[in-house]
Amino acid sequence: MDALNGRFGKGTVHVASTEIDDHNRVWGMRQERRTPHYTTSWDEMPVARTDRIGGPMNVYKIPAALAPQYKGAGQALAAIAGDKLVGLVYLEDAIPGFDGDAAEALNDDRIGPTVRELSALGEVIAGMCSAWEFVEL
Secondary structure (H helix, E strand, O other), rough: OHHHHHOOOOOOOOOOOOOOOOHOOOOOOOOOOOOOOOOOHHHHHOOOOOOOOOOOOOOOEOOHHHHHOOOOOOOEEEEOOOOOEEEEEEHHHOOOOOOOHHHHOOOOHHHHHHHHHOOOEEEEEEEEOOEEEEEEE
């Protein structure tokens, strides 16, 4: 840097974080490509629009009564009574060796006891759990 400044004049090359004296401009970071803060800021959380997928999706809050069954993000079956989630079973718990293919899991004979258990509580639907919510698929 010193060699270039010596050859082309003082201040020709400088550290980007220093002020620029040319016409009293102060260097400022460009922020149009900055990393979003949606992992730490609720205001920057992306919003998924479901109205373009074929209709609105039903989203149910997971109640405190089902906290012992909640294991975070994952595919699950739920029992819905009225507009409340009243039962929850993850597919990985209902089908040992579940590989993530929900369509295959719903056709697996081993899912029968879980469906019967949940149907005694309400309507059984398949969906995804995440952030203490169940989203009907």
